[in-house]
Amino acid sequence: MRLHRRAVTAIVAVGATALVVIFQALDEPAPSRSAAAAAATSAAPTRSLTEQEKDLLHDAEDKLMRSCMKARGFDMWAVPRRPLPEDRDFPYVIDDVMWASRHGYGTDIYAQRDRLRRSDPNRRYFTGLPPAERQRALDALHGERSARQLKVRTPNGMTVGRADDGCIAQAQEKLYGDLDVWFRVTTMTDALTEMRGRQVLADTGFAESVKNWSTCMGAKGFRFPDPYEARAAFTKPDKPAARAEEVRTAVAEARCASSSGLSDTIRRLDRQYGERLRGAYSGEVNTRLRLELAALGRAGSLVQTG
Numbered sequence: 001m002r003l004h005r006r007a008v009t010a011i012v013a014v015g016a017t018a019l020v021v022i023f024q025a026l027d028e029p030a031p032s033r034s035a036a037a038a039a040a041t042s043a044a045p046t047r048s049l050t051e052q053e054k055d056l057l058h059d060a061e062d063k064l065m066r067s068c069m070k071a072r073g074f075d076m077w078a079v080p081r082r083p084l085p086e087d088r089d090f091p092y093v094i095d096d097v098m099w100a101s102r103h104g105y106g107t108d109i110y111a112q113r114d115r116l117r118r119s120d121p122n123r124r125y126f127t128g129l130p131p132a133e134r135q136r137a138l139d140a141l142h143g144e145r146s147a148r149q150l151k152v153r154t155p156n157g158m159t160v161g162r163a164d165d166g167c168i169a170q171a172q173e174k175l176y177g178d179l180d181v182w183f184r185v186t187t188m189t190d191a192l193t194e195m196r197g198r199q200v201l202a203d204t205g206f207a208e209s210v211k212n213w214s215t216c217m218g219a220k221g222f223r224f225p226d227p228y229e230a231r232a233a234f235t236k237p238d239k240p241a242a243r244a245e246e247v248r249t250a251v252a253e254a255r256c257a258s259s260s261g262l263s264d265t266i267r268r269l270d271r272q273y274g275e276r277l278r279g280a281y282s283g284e285v286n287t288r289l290r291l292e293l294a295a296l297g298r299a300g301s302l303v304q305t306g
Contacts (some may be wrong), residue, residue: 001126029218037297040250044286045286045289045290046295047301048289049289049292049293052101053292053296054172055080055081055082055176056296056299056300056303057078057292057295057296057299058080058081058180059078059081059100059299059301059303060175060298060299060300061171061172061299062078062079062267063302063303064076064170064171064174064175064302065141065167065168065171066078066306068140068170068171069137069140069141069167072138072140072167074125074137074140074141075125076122076125077121077122077125079120079122079235083116084100084109084112084113084116086103086109087106087109087112087113087126088106089261090195090263092197092200092201092206092227092264092266092270093213093227093253093257093263093266093289094227094231094250094253094254094257095254095257095258095262095263095266096254097251097255097258098253099254100247100250100251100253101247101250101251102256103247103250104234104243104246104247104249105230105231105234105246105249106235107233107234107235107243107246107251110235128191130163131195139166140166140167141167141168142162142163142166142168143162143163143164143165143166143168143169144163144165144166145163147163147164147165147166147194148163148164148165148184149161149162149164150162150163150164150169150179150180150184152183152184152187152188153186154187154188155191155192155195155277155280155281156194156195158191160187162183164179169183175299176290176291176292176295176300177294178297181287181291182288182291184284185285185287185288185291186288188281188284188285189281189285189288192274192277192278192281192285195277196273196274196277198272199265199269199273199277200266200270200273202268203269203273204296205268205269206264206265206266206269208265209260209261209262209265209266210225210226210227210262212260212261212262213226213227213253213256213257213260213262215260216224216255216256216260217230217252217256220252220256222249222252222253227253227257230249230250230253233249234246234249234250251275
């Protein structure tokens with residue numbers, strides 16, 4: 001099915017869109033390695049992080065990284081976790097009629113992203129440095145090649161590595177504790193998003209629901225075999241489409257997602273495969289959450305210091 005291969009690419013892209021932000025080194029005491037080890041063996045957390053708590057952890061890490069970069073002779077600027085609050089992820093199908101009526105397939109948000117990217121002070125700062133200084137700044141941020149390398153093999157078979165002496169790594173160690181543990185569990189759990197997406201897209205129930213969705217779209221005058229084809233028709237940069245037509249098609253997509261049962265199928269499959277993966281990798285999932293919950297107090301203190 002055409003949607004499978006192409007939509008996986010979209011899901012991978014969503015998972016990879018972390019802004020390169022810059023944090024590090026205040027005098028806030030870091031949790032010890034023994035504390036991190038104790039956290040890894042304690043009982044499973046009873047709740048998840050709220051969006052506000054995720055923002056707080058991001059802001060604290062950002063502050064730590066910027067402080068580290070400043071100490072190494074480089075200026076960096078804060079980057080919010082969600083610079084565009086209206087920017088949403090619809091990895092399978094747009095199913096929010098209100099959002100579709102305002103943003104269509106999100107081409108207006110793509111344009112805002114591009115403007116943010118071009119005006120980003122960190123990007124302009126790095127590109128404005130002489131080549132030798134730029135490399136020194138990148139080494140300060142990401143770590144030296146000669147540094148100790150952390151490596152993790154993800155559940156989907158990829159090997160991910162990083163140096164342990166850059167400002168990103170040092171900020172995370174200061175906030176979360178044992179860097180080796182933090183890097184392992186975040187790398188492993190981040191990979192589960194793509195794996196879950198692949199499993200949903202490969203499920204025969206998903207394929208059947210997409211057929212129903214396509215029939216619904218056809219009855220409204222839109223001939224698309226799957227949501228990916230509909231989205232691609234309006235998001236190709238070399239073939240801009242009329243804004244009104246984009247919105248009209250996206251609204252039809254969202255309505256058909258509901259009436260055809262595709263949204264219900266996606267929610268069921270996404271929950272089913274998500275629970276299986278979280279169960280299979282419960283050690284990594286629970287350890288990550290414990291470290292994040294334990295870091296909230298430190299994060300609050302860091303952010304409050306201004």
